[in-house]
Amino acid sequence: MCSDQPSAQPVGRGAKVRAAVHAATLAELVNKGYAALSVEHVAQRAGVHKTTVYRRWKDRESLLADALAEHMAMDIPVPDTGAIESDLRALARSIVHTFTSPNGQALLAAMFTGAAHLPEIATARRHVFDDRLARAEPVVTRAIQRGELPGGTDPAELLKTLAAPIYLRLLITADPVDETTADQAVRVTLTAARAGVLRTDSQPPL
Amino acid sequence: MCSDQPSAQPVGRGAKVRAAVHAATLAELVNKGYAALSVEHVAQRAGVHKTTVYRRWKDRESLLADALAEHMAMDIPVPDTGAIESDLRALARSIVHTFTSPNGQALLAAMFTGAAHLPEIATARRHVFDDRLARAEPVVTRAIQRGELPGGTDPAELLKTLAAPIYLRLLITADPVDETTADQAVRVTLTAARAGVLRTDSQPPL
Incomplete structure (x- = not known):
């Protein structure tokens, strides 16, 4: 159940997973608000298993902070x-x-x-x-x-x-x-x- | 019931009422938050009838805006x-x-x-x-x-x-x-x- 084997349609690893999870986090935040933001929903939206998320981010707060920082970094280039x-x-x-x-x-x-x-x-x-x-x-x-x-x-x-x-x-x-x-x-x-x-x-x- | 005759201990008129209602509004806001802020509670705390409040402010929002502005004006003199x-x-x-x-x-x-x-x-x-x-x-x-x-x-x-x-x-x-x-x-x-x-x-x- 907690296996993290690639699914039938693998999302890919590393950067791709990060990008997908970040995008899913912001989409969840914007659409449903912070209260409803959960690692489970984010994982679902990103098409990854939630253990994949937990392996990279310790909780939803660090995930959110990271997603926001990454978004700003891309949106406001130096x-x-x-x-x-x-x-x-x-x-x-x-x-x-x-x-x-x-x-x-x-x-x-x-x-x-x-x-x-x-x-x-x-x-x-x-x-x-x-x-x-x-x-x-x-x-x-x-x-x-x-x-x-x-x-x-x-x-x-x-x-x-x-x-x-x-x-x-x-x-x-x-x-x-x-x-x-x-x-x-x-x-x-x-x-x-x-x-x-x-x-x-x-x-x-x- | 909605009479606005002076009560047994009249608060006074004009400036005194305004000051008492302003102070009560901010105290309610700080202690109970915006959601619980009501003209009824404010009036109670200020020791005036709620019609006294409604005669001067049309709703709790204009009361709040006025109370905040007045507070800043006193606290941040020009x-x-x-x-x-x-x-x-x-x-x-x-x-x-x-x-x-x-x-x-x-x-x-x-x-x-x-x-x-x-x-x-x-x-x-x-x-x-x-x-x-x-x-x-x-x-x-x-x-x-x-x-x-x-x-x-x-x-x-x-x-x-x-x-x-x-x-x-x-x-x-x-x-x-x-x-x-x-x-x-x-x-x-x-x-x-x-x-x-x-x-x-x-x-x-x-």
Whole structure:
């Protein structure tokens, strides 16, 4: 019963299984909500046995965190255009496009509303955000190397400055979120970064 | 039965009733959550008849929005120190103090998690935020008049730039939120504002 032999129509191994399970996890989350999310349903939807899932992820929370992080990683690629301004523009616009798409809005709602009070969701949210930051940091370090930004500019601080006004509008205000929002976030962030306000070393007291 | 004559121990009229009903609304929200929030319970806790509540607020949603906005208005006073830097610092630090206090955290949780998926809560959240923006705008307009900020600086845009990194940390990342967070938000915002990046008139294309 718990055999994990390939079925009549094998899904494949490794990357293919991961992708299928991730997609099934997000589909379950978006369609049925966090409360109804179970490894059993995910396995069923992905066409794998649930032991296959448990062999890779210890529980549904780590599965969800991993699926969300992977989804963001694919949906918001880290640009490398050779210039900080166009890199940040691409990054900010990807965030906007991701979360204003129907699928992205459903994910945002799942992460911030229905199940948002559960500690596991808060953990998944932070995990996803930290993962995004870590992946995008090279955008900033490359700009420092090219001499476009002051040495000591803090990549995490810069990327949070970029993301903050977009999330404020997505989660709190009723303002439309579009490419103008993204471009304005880039202007503010670059102005602060170039002025040395986003450096890691201690800032002068206010 | 629905008489609204003063009871044996009259609470008083006007401002006193409003204050008592507001306080009761937030206490009910924090202690029992949005789902259990009812005009009946609020009236009971405030020591007024429920028709007294319905005469001033059409339903529990408008009552909640009003109570939250009033609470923020009292808890986050609009400073007028004579200089934009100290005004913004006071404002940002008030936001931080409000939402890191036990009561403020409970309110934040009520607005963003438990009941956050309800359209009425989303509306209340926007209402509260818009109210905050409208009240704080003089901070910016006075700075423009004093020549501290470029003419055409958009007060709402500036105040959102100030609030965004604080809310990002409160709602998404696991970073500590303290006066350092507030002061850093002021630095970024002022740098952008002084550089003319927060003006209403159209920005140069990126």
